[in-house]
Amino acid sequence: MRLLLDHASRRNLLGFASLCSLIGIAELGQRLQGSRAVHAHRLLLLVPTTTYRAAPFSDAARALGVEVTIASEEPSTLEGLQPGALLTLPFGDPQAAAAGAVAFARMHPLDAVLAVDDGATEAAAAIAEALGLCHHPPAAVAAARDKLRCREVLADAGLPQPAWRLVADGDDADEVARELAAGAAPSGVAFPCVVKPRQLAASQGVIRTDDPAQFVAALGRLRALLAQPAVARVAGEGLLLEEYIPGPEVAVEALARDGAVEILEIFAKPDIGEGPFFPEETYVAPAGLDEAQRELVAGTTVRAAAALGLSEGAIHAELRLHDGEAWVIDIAGRSIGGLCASVLRFGTVSLEELLLRHALGRKLPSLERDGSAVGVRMLYPPRAGKLRSVRGQTAAEAVAGVTGIRITAHRGQELLPPPEGGAYLGFIFAACATPVEVVAALTVAAAELDIRVDAQS
Incomplete structure (x- = not known):
């Protein structure tokens, strides 16, 4: 499969190059043979080249019987073989991306558009507006992405912020x-x-x-x-x-429907630290907040989303509890990053499927989780250089409570730790009886891994 990809696609295996993980070998084969359900809904999935989240969204689409068109900034030689399955769009120019999607939709009608990561959210919003699809408005997404504009909007609304x-x-x-x-x-x-x-x-x-x-x-x-x-x-x-605002930090995952914001989960960040850098190593839920704190965080998130105009789709916010207030550190019109969404299930429904159901206007499951303690540990490179190997995965997976490990970097990939780096090396997932046990399991599992990076020459 890899030999069919052009040079631009091959050079970043975290992103679009691995089409096997995006839409699956079997599904790709069916598409190349021209098979397609006549009345199937179609999702346009915007996939930045550095993402690892395309596969969960594509899996959710398959579970719902939805056709998927993968849009990337990098052209692929496969695009000419099956033009309904692959599309090249300039994510950095939302209006041009919208024009390209509108032209594409004349031959391949689109029913939903989702961006899998932050870099494509503005293009997704512009496409949705042009096609009349369910999504946050473009102005709201753009304001949330630009931290300066976001601060201006939240200041006008009187939100607690730095x-x-x-x-x-x-x-x-x-x-x-x-x-x-x-x-x-x-x-x-x-x-x-x-x-x-x-x-x-x-x-x-x-x-x-x-x-x-x-x-x-x-x-x-x-x-x-x-x-x-x-x-x-x-x-x-x-x-x-x-x-700088001191205090414990939480991450909020929410869904806006018809302008009403519903809180899906609040994560604690037990090891965020006080700087000088702020790698988000661990997310754990429930966050251990008392009822008053939870209401404070939820209410502030709802007010911030309303101020920005985030009204249809996923919302991810980060807040710090300090001096009796929930201070808005960041808020975005997208879902949680990396593979962190893997720990969120709503009955049998993943977060990606939930978001796709919403975008298509389909019935949603209960938005209440079962309350079980879950968590994820993000793995960062220990230093700059090329990844040589990750050893100890078997021992890490054997730690009680660990439910999986996913190494997303590939051998030979150039890695950068924070603050210059913006990509994770991998993820560890856990589920236990309590949040404390989840954090302990993730910590022990991470210690079992031997990440070897060849220093930059």
């Missing part, structure tokens, strides 16, 4: 550092503070600084990161500087 300011590309680092040290910044931001790119995800480029020297170093480091063409295309202009 003080913030933009550091433009031409701003002098030493001058900004002096303002922060003196507490003279008009925005109210002072040390400690967090500097981050405007449009990256997975904690990429997020750095805490406590004094002028750290700030100047961090700004130089991030400006070097954003100077890389591949990063610059998606990161946005300038950097966002935010007040």
Whole structure:
């Protein structure tokens, strides 16, 4: 199968190249023979080249009897063989992507569009608007993706959030550092503070600084990161500087339907730490909040989504509990990243199937989970370099409570740890009687893994 792919598709096995994992060998074979149910619904699935989430969405579509068209930014030689199954779209230009999807839909009518990761959400929203499909409005998705615009919208709505300011590309680092040290910044931001790119995800480029020297170093480091063409295309202009908010952090998974937001789950992040970097290593649910805290987190998430206009589809938010408030750290019009959604089940229905059912207007299952304790551990490379091997998987899988391990990086892949890196090496999943046991199982399993990376030359 791999030999059929063009060079652009082969070069990143985390993404579009592995069509076997996207739509399945058997299904691809059927499509190449021209078999298609006459009245089957069709999903347009937008798949960035660095994703690992295409297979769960494609599996959900197959379970519902829905045809899938995989859209990628990278053209494939298979596209000409089966034009209904594969499509090339420019995700970085939402209007052009919408025009391409509209033209495609004239021959292959589309019933739903979903983006599997953050980088394609704006294109998905534009396509949905052009075709009259169920989705968050484009303006809402764009505002949520741009951390600067998001802060402006939430400030107008009076939501609790960090003080913030933009550091433009031409701003002098030493001058900004002096303002922060003196507490003279008009925005109210002072040390400690967090500097981050405007449009990256997975904690990429997020750095805490406590004094002028750290700030100047961090700004130089991030400006070097954003100077890389591949990063610059998606990161946005300038950097966002935010007040550091202490306290426990939670992640919220929610679904908006007809403008009403329903909370699906709240995850605790027991090892998020206080910086200087913020890799999200562990998610565990239930989060262990009392009823008042849960209502506070849920209510703030609902208010933030309403302020942004996120009204139809998945919502992922991150908040910190501090000083009697739930402070909005981030919110996006998409579902949880990586393979973390694998731990969420609603009866027998996966989160991906739930989102597809909603996009198609089909009946949804109960949105109440059974309350079981589940968790996921994200694996990061120990240092920059090429992945040589991951040993100890058998021992890690044997740890009581561990339900699976998925290594998503491939041998020889160039890896970067945070804050420059924005991709996970793999995931460990667990389910136990209590959240404490889940965290313990994930910690023990991670310690069993021997991740070997050849240092960069």
